[in-house]
Amino acid sequence: MAESEFTQEIRPPKNTIGVLPWIKENLFSSWYNTLLTVIALGILFFLLKGVFTWAFTEAKWEVIPANLQLFAIGAYPIAEVWRVWIVLYTVCALIGLSGGIWGGLTLRFAVGIGGCGIVCAFLSMGISTLGWAIRAWVLGGVALLAALLFLGTRSVSVFPKIRRWVLVGWLLSFPWTLIMLRGFGKNAVLTTNWGGLLLTLILAAVGICFCFPLGVLLALGRRSTLPVVKWVSTAYIEIVRGVPLITILFMAQIVIPIFMSDNIRLDKVLRAMLGITLFSAAYMAENVRGGLQSIPRGQYEAAQAVGLNYPLTMLFIVLPQALRSVIPAIVGQFIALFKDTSLVTIVGLLDLLGIAKTVIANPDWLGLQAEVYIFVAAIYFVFSYSMSYVSQRIEEALGVGKI
Amino acid sequence: MALNSTTSPFWRDVRVLRVLLQVLFLIGVLLLAGILYANMLSGLNDLGLTLNLDFLQSEAGFDISEGIEYEPSDTYLQAFWVGVVNTLKVSLIGIVCATILGLIVGIARLSSNWLIRTVAAIYVECFRNIPLLLQILFWYTAVILQLPRVRDSISLFGDVFINQRGVYLPAPEPTSGLRIWGVYLLVGLIVAAILYVLRARQLRQLELPGFRAKWALPAFLIIALLGWFLTPEKPFRLDPPVLRGFNFVGGISLSPEFSALLIGLSVYTGAFIAEVVRSGIQAVVKGQREAAKAVGLNESQILRLVVLPQAVPIIVPPLTSQYLNLAKNSSLAIAIGFPDVFSIGNTMMLQTGQSIPVFAMIMVSYLIMSLTTSAAMNWYNRWINRVRR
Numbered sequence: 001m002a003e004s005e006f007t008q009e010i011r012p013p014k015n016t017i018g019v020l021p022w023i024k025e026n027l028f029s030s031w032y033n034t035l036l037t038v039i040a041l042g043i044l045f046f047l048l049k050g051v052f053t054w055a056f057t058e059a060k061w062e063v064i065p066a067n068l069q070l071f072a073i074g075a076y077p078i079a080e081v082w083r084v085w086i087v088l089y090t091v092c093a094l095i096g097l098s099g100g101i102w103g104g105l106t107l108r109f110a111v112g113i114g115g116c117g118i119v120c121a122f123l124s125m126g127i128s129t130l131g132w133a134i135r136a137w138v139l140g141g142v143a144l145l146a147a148l149l150f151l152g153t154r155s156v157s158v159f160p161k162i163r164r165w166v167l168v169g170w171l172l173s174f175p176w177t178l179i180m181l182r183g184f185g186k187n188a189v190l191t192t193n194w195g196g197l198l199l200t201l202i203l204a205a206v207g208i209c210f211c212f213p214l215g216v217l218l219a220l221g222r223r224s225t226l227p228v229v230k231w232v233s234t235a236y237i238e239i240v241r242g243v244p245l246i247t248i249l250f251m252a253q254i255v256i257p258i259f260m261s262d263n264i265r266l267d268k269v270l271r272a273m274l275g276i277t278l279f280s281a282a283y284m285a286e287n288v289r290g291g292l293q294s295i296p297r298g299q300y301e302a303a304q305a306v307g308l309n310y311p312l313t314m315l316f317i318v319l320p321q322a323l324r325s326v327i328p329a330i331v332g333q334f335i336a337l338f339k340d341t342s343l344v345t346i347v348g349l350l351d352l353l354g355i356a357k358t359v360i361a362n363p364d365w366l367g368l369q370a371e372v373y374i375f376v377a378a379i380y381f382v383f384s385y386s387m388s389y390v391s392q393r394i395e396e397a398l399g400v401g402k403i
Numbered sequence: 404m405a406l407n408s409t410t411s412p413f414w415r416d417v418r419v420l421r422v423l424l425q426v427l428f429l430i431g432v433l434l435l436a437g438i439l440y441a442n443m444l445s446g447l448n449d450l451g452l453t454l455n456l457d458f459l460q461s462e463a464g465f466d467i468s469e470g471i472e473y474e475p476s477d478t479y480l481q482a483f484w485v486g487v488v489n490t491l492k493v494s495l496i497g498i499v500c501a502t503i504l505g506l507i508v509g510i511a512r513l514s515s516n517w518l519i520r521t522v523a524a525i526y527v528e529c530f531r532n533i534p535l536l537l538q539i540l541f542w543y544t545a546v547i548l549q550l551p552r553v554r555d556s557i558s559l560f561g562d563v564f565i566n567q568r569g570v571y572l573p574a575p576e577p578t579s580g581l582r583i584w585g586v587y588l589l590v591g592l593i594v595a596a597i598l599y600v601l602r603a604r605q606l607r608q609l610e611l612p613g614f615r616a617k618w619a620l621p622a623f624l625i626i627a628l629l630g631w632f633l634t635p636e637k638p639f640r641l642d643p644p645v646l647r648g649f650n651f652v653g654g655i656s657l658s659p660e661f662s663a664l665l666i667g668l669s670v671y672t673g674a675f676i677a678e679v680v681r682s683g684i685q686a687v688v689k690g691q692r693e694a695a696k697a698v699g700l701n702e703s704q705i706l707r708l709v710v711l712p713q714a715v716p717i718i719v720p721p722l723t724s725q726y727l728n729l730a731k732n733s734s735l736a737i738a739i740g741f742p743d744v745f746s747i748g749n750t751m752m753l754q755t756g757q758s759i760p761v762f763a764m765i766m767v768s769y770l771i772m773s774l775t776t777s778a779a780m781n782w783y784n785r786w787i788n789r790v791r792r
Contacts, residue, residue: 026515026516026517026518027516027517027518029515029516033515033516036514036516036518036519037516037518037519040516040518040519040522041518044518044522225421226421226424226425226428227425228425228428228429229424229425229428232428232432239766239770241773242766242769242770242773242774243731243765243766243769243770243773244731244732244734244735244745244769245731246734246735246737246745247734247745247762247765247766247769250749250762251762254752254758254762255758255759255762257446258442258443258446258447258450258758258759259439259442259443259446260442260446335532339532339533339534339535340534342534342536342537343534343536343735345536345738346536346735346737346738353534353536353537353540356537357540360544369541369544369545369549370541370545370546370549373537373540373541373544373545374541376537377533377537377538377541380532380533380534380537381529381532381533384531384532384533385528385532388532
C-alpha cells in the first residue's frame with residue numbers, strides 16, 4: 001500500500017517554453033485578456049493598414065532628400081561647409097579618444113557613434129542627390145574615430161596624464177566649435193545663417209553646458225543658511241518655473257534689447273541661448289536640490305571635522321554624492337531642454353522645426369506637411385531616445401539606487 | 404587659556420563673515436538691478452514710451468476669433484481677460500483628458516497582456532520624445548486642416564460632425580423638466596447620505612474593512628434614473644448642429660485651433676502621466692500585495708485598501724507638476740493662432756509697444772495659476788499623508 005504511494009509517478013509540468021505557451025500566457029490567459037487582444041489586434045490592423053498604405057503609396061517622400069541640406073545646416077553657405085566638418089571631426093576625435101581611454105560605457109558609446117556613421121553613409125546610397133564627397137567625409141570621420149580609439153587604448157599605459165588632457169580638450173572643444181562655425185573676417189558666417197539640425201544641436205549643447213553649473217549654484221543658494229542668498233535664489237527659481245519658456249524666449253527677444261545699454265547688441269541666436277539657459281537653470285536647480293536633500297547630515301559634519309571649509313565640503317564631499325543620485329532627473333531635464341529648443345521657431349529662428357516650416361511653405365512642396373513633420377519628428381525622437389537610453393546605462397553603471 | 408585670550412581677527416569670525424557675505428551679495432544684486440533699471444528707462448525713453456498701465460483702458464481694436472463675449476471696440480483689459488479665460492478653458496479640459504488617457508495607458512503598461520503592454524509602451528516612448536510644438540503643428544496642419552470641407556463633413560453617430568473648420572457636437576439644452584429632476588436628485592442625495600452613515604456605523608461595529616458607499620451609491624443611481632424616466636419632459640434636450648448655408652449652426656463647436664491644441668496637449672501630457680501612474684503603482688512593493696492576499700482580502704479590496712492608498716501619495720506630486728506643465732505648455736497656442744493669454748498679450752505688445760507691462764501681466768497670470776494649483780495640490784498632499792504622520 002505504502003509503496004504504491006511513493007512510486008506514484010508525478011507528471012512532468014506543462015510545457016511553459018516555446019511559442020504557443022508564450023502566446024497563451026501573454027495574450028490569451030483569461031477571457032478578458034483574449035477579448036482585449038482581439039480588440040487591440042483589430043484596431044492595430046486598421047491603423048497600420050492606413051499608415052502603411054499612406055506611407056508607401058500616397059506620401060511624396062521626395063521632399064526629404066531634395067531638402068536634406070536645408071534640414072542639416074539651414075542657410076549655412078555651402079562654400080563654408082568645411083567648417084562644420086572640422087567641428088564634427090573634432091568631436092569624433094574626442095569621442096574616439098575618450099572611448100579608448102575610459103573603456104566601458106564610453107567605449108560602447110564611441111562604437112555606437114561610429115556604427116551610426118557607417119549606417120548613414122550606406123543608407124545615403126539610396127539618395128542620388130547626395131554627392132560622393134559627403135559619404136567620403138562621413139567615412140573619414142568614422143576612420144578618424146576608430147584610429148583615435150585604438151590610439152586611446154594604447155596611450156593610457158604610456159602616458160597616464162592623457163585623461164586630464166582629454167578633459168581639457170572637451171572643455172576647449174566648446175569655444176572652438178563656436179569660433180570655427182562663425183569664423184572671422186569677410187568669410188564669417190553670421191549666426192543668422194545657422195540653421196537646421198546644426199542650430200538645434202548648438203542651442204541644446206550651449207543650454208546643457210551652461211544651465212548645469214548655474215543650476216548647481218542656484219541649488220546651493222537655495223539651501224544656503226544665509227537668508228538673503230536663499231531668498232534671492234528661491235525667488236528666481238520659483239518665478240522662472242512658474243512661467244512658460246515661450247514667455248522667457250519672447251522676453252529675451254523683445255525686452256532684453258530695452259534693458260541693454262546702447263553699445264551692446266546681442267544677436268538673435270545668442271539671446272535665444274540666454275533665454276534657454278536661464279530657463280533650464282531653474283529646473284536644474286530643483287533637480288540638484290533633490291539630490292542635496294538626500295545627503296545625510298553626518299557627511300557635512302564629517303567634512304567639517306576633518307577641517308574642510310564650505311567650498312571644499314561641497315566640491316569634494318556633498319556634490320559628487322548628490323549629483324550621482326539625481327542623474328536620471330538631470331538627463332530628463334537635458335532631454336526636455338533638447339525638445340524645448342524647438343520653441344525658438346516661434347521667435348523666428350530657423351532650427352530644425354523652423355526649417356520644416358519653411359520647407360512646407362515653399363510652393364514647390366505644397367501639401368506635404370505630414371511627410372516633413374514625420375521626418376523631423378523622427379530626428380528629434382532618435383536624439384531624445386538615445387539620450388534616455390544612455391542615461392539608463394549610466395544609471396546601471398553607477399549603481400544608482402544600490403548602496 | 405592663552406589660546407582663548409587671543410581674539411581672532413574679524414575677517415575670520417564666522418558671524419562677521421556671514422553678515423559681510425550677505426551684504427556683498429545684496430549689493431551685487433541691487434547693482435545689477437539698478438543698471439538694468441537705468442538702461443530700461445533710457446531704452447524706453449528712446450522708444451518714446453512711459454511706464455504706465457493707462458493703455459489698458461483704451462480701445463483694443465483687434466478681433467479675437469473665439470472665447471467669451473468680446474467686441475473689437477472693447478478695452479485692452481477686456482481683450483486680455485478673454486485670453487485668460489481661453490487659457491483656463493484649454494488647460495482644464497486638457498488636464499481632464501490627459502489624466503484619463505494617462506491613467507488608462509499607465510495601467511495598460513502593467514497589463515499581463517503582452518500586446519496591450521507593448522502598444523502602451525510604444526505610445527509613451529513616441530510621444531514623450533517628440534517636441535510638443537512639433538506635435539501641435541502636426542495635428543493642426545497635417546491632420547485637422549486636411550479634413551474634408553464643410554459640405555463633405557465626416558459624421559459620427561449622426562449628430563457629431565467633423566470637418567476642417569472644427570468639430571461640432573450636439574449641445575444638451577435644459578428644459579422645464581430639469582427642475583423636477585433636480586428634486587429627485589436632491590431626494591436621492593439625502594437617502595444616499597443616510598445609507599452611507601448607516602453602513603459606516605455597521606462596518607465600525609463589525610470591525611470589518613469594507614466599501615462604505617455600497618448601499619448609498621446604488622440607491623442614488625436608482626432614484627436618479629427613476630426621476631429621469633418619471634419626469635413628463637426629459638430634463639435635457641439635445642440640440643444638434645445643423646448645416647445651414649456654408650456652416651453648421653447650433654450645438655457646441657470646437658475650432659480647429661482649439662482641437663489641435665487640446666489633442667496635442669492631452670496626448671503629450673498623457674504619455675508623461677502614464678509614466679507617473681506606472682511608477683507609482685510599481686513603487687508599492689510586491690510583499691504588500693502578497694500580505695494582503697494572505698490575510699484574505701480579495702482583488703478589489705487589495706487594490707482599494709492596500710495598493711492605492713500607498714500609490715496615490717507617490718503619484719500626486721509628480722502629477723501636479725505635469726498639470727502645471729500642461730497649463731504652461733498651452734502657451735504654444737501662439738504657433739497655431741489660438742487666442743490664449745500669451746497670444747493676445749503678444750498682439751497687445753505689437754499694437755501698443757508696451758512690452759514690459761504686458762509681459763509683467765502675462766507672467767503674473769501664469770504665476771497665479773501655477774501658485775494656486777501647487778498650493779491646492781500641496782494641501783491635498785498633506786491631507787492624504789495625514790495618517791502617516
